[in-house]
Amino acid sequence: MRAVPKFTFGVGDRFGQSAAAQLQSFIRAKAAGVDLVPVWNKSNREHLIVGSDPSATRAAADRAVKDLGWEAEYLLDADHINCSTVDRYIPHCDFFTLDVADSIGEPAESGAIEAFVDRHSELIGQFGIRRDDVERTAKQFLGATQKAGEIYRHIVAQKGGEDDFVTEVSMDETDNPQSPAEILIILAALADEKIPVQTFAPKFTGRFNKGVDYDGDLAQFEKEFDANLVAIARAIETYGLPSSLKLSVHSGSDKFSLYPIIKRAVKRTGAGIHLKTAGTHWLEEVIGLADAGGSGLELAKEIYAQALARREALCEPYATVIDIDSAKLPTSETVAGWNSTQFTGALRHDQSNPAYNPHLRQLLHVGFKIAAQLGDTYTAALHENAETVARNVGENLYDRHIVPLFID
Numbered sequence: 440m441r442a443v444p445k446f447t448f449g450v451g452d453r454f455g456q457s458a459a460a461q462l463q464s465f466i467r468a469k470a471a472g473v474d475l476v477p478v479w480n481k482s483n484r485e486h487l488i489v490g491s492d493p494s495a496t497r498a499a500a501d502r503a504v505k506d507l508g509w510e511a512e513y514l515l516d517a518d519h520i521n522c523s524t525v526d527r528y529i530p531h532c533d534f535f536t537l538d539v540a541d542s543i544g545e546p547a548e549s550g551a552i553e554a555f556v557d558r559h560s561e562l563i564g565q566f567g568i569r570r571d572d573v574e575r576t577a578k579q580f581l582g583a584t585q586k587a588g589e590i591y592r593h594i595v596a597q598k599g600g601e602d603d604f605v606t607e608v609s610m611d612e613t614d615n616p617q618s619p620a621e622i623l624i625i626l627a628a629l630a631d632e633k634i635p636v637q638t639f640a641p642k643f644t645g646r647f648n649k650g651v652d653y654d655g656d657l658a659q660f661e662k663e664f665d666a667n668l669v670a671i672a673r674a675i676e677t678y679g680l681p682s683s684l685k686l687s688v689h690s691g692s693d694k695f696s697l698y699p700i701i702k703r704a705v706k707r708t709g710a711g712i713h714l715k716t717a718g719t720h721w722l723e724e725v726i727g728l729a730d731a732g733g734s735g736l737e738l739a740k741e742i743y744a745q746a747l748a749r750r751e752a753l754c755e756p757y758a759t760v761i762d763i764d765s766a767k768l769p770t771s772e773t774v775a776g777w778n779s780t781q782f783t784g785a786l787r788h789d790q791s792n793p794a795y796n797p798h799l800r801q802l803l804h805v806g807f808k809i810a811a812q813l814g815d816t817y818t819a820a821l822h823e824n825a826e827t828v829a830r831n832v833g834e835n836l837y838d839r840h841i842v843p844l845f846i847d
């Protein structure tokens with residue numbers, strides 16, 4: 440097992456052009472006294488939409504690390520994989536997110552539920568858990584934990600018996616949040632499967648829409664988050680799971696109002712954390728293009744116009760994680776008349792700016808397919824405007840994410 444560092448931060452580099460700008464932010468964090476480890480992640484869906492391969496993510500990360508002389512750790516996450524999608528990631532990744540959300544509710548092997556309940560009488564009484572709770576939770580989740588075991592063993596076999604990687608198990612892409620009691624029971628079951636799970640991504644209470652702030656009850660989130668940390672600590676103690684086991688927050692990016700809560704909890708308990716973001720770094724590239732003006736701004740406008748024209752198809756795969764009010768999307772004619780300040784003001788995630796438009800932001804967030812189809816036109820524009828793009832990518836990551844989460 441490769442031990443996961445205490446503080447890890449997942450970033451996405453959809454077009455393989457921004458790894459250096461992202462790494463600069465981790466260098467700044469290190470200079471400020473915080474050892475924060477970058478984890479470049481990209482899901483199979485993103486690879487399919489962009490038409491890229493995990494080898495390219497690896498090459499971009501390695502190049503940035505070499506160019507900037509980064510000597511600390513970094514990781515590459517095969518994000519949200521399963522048995523049918525993992526194989527092409529295996530040679531390139533050292534962090535695997537086993538997504539078993541689709542197996543929640545699937546029946547476990549016969550006899551397995553009863554055996555689990557009998558084996559885990561120690562659960563009864565913790566978080567108010569009763570015997571029938573163990574049984575109900577096992578019915579709901581045991582199949583998913585067995586699936587995680589299957590994927591884990593598949594990766595180990597493909598890697599030739601070595602498990603020199605970090606294992607994450609994710610159950611976030613589902614309808615109902617998991618309670619701290621359920622998390623403890625799930626971790627017991629993952630330990631039974633002999634998975635050295637080091638990060639666990641539950642579904643938290645509230646809505647985690649893509650690229651915009653948290654929508655939910657902050658007090659309730661804090662209560663559950665704190666209890667989740669207790670569940671993690673107990674699972675380490677009771678089930679012999681790795682002492683590095685920590686919560687993974689699949690944020691959908693930019694859950695700014697949760698950052699003070701997470702920061703407080705991590706500080707108080709000494710717990711580690713993995714925070715996963717991805718898509719908003721591509722938005723910073725678009726902001727950088729718009730910020731540069733001229734042909735960069737024109738391209739940003741064209742991306743918006745095309746995204747607007749194809750919004751139904753673009754939004755469809757993300758329906759459960761976006762809330763876009765079409766009436767609040769400006770027409771492409773309106774946007775065509777915007778200057779740099781108007782475009783960046785609408786897109787940049789600055790809630791204090793009255794020009795900020797979360798509907799436009801969410802649409803562009805899921806609109807990276809448009810940039811992918813622009814191909815070289817898009818990447819050439821990033822090169823032409825490299826300085827402005829890098830400044831926006833870097834400032835966003837450092838000032839709006841790393842500082843509020845990790846720096847005093």
Ligand SMILES: [Zn+2]
Pocket residue numbers: 519609611612640689
């Ligand atoms: Zn996720």
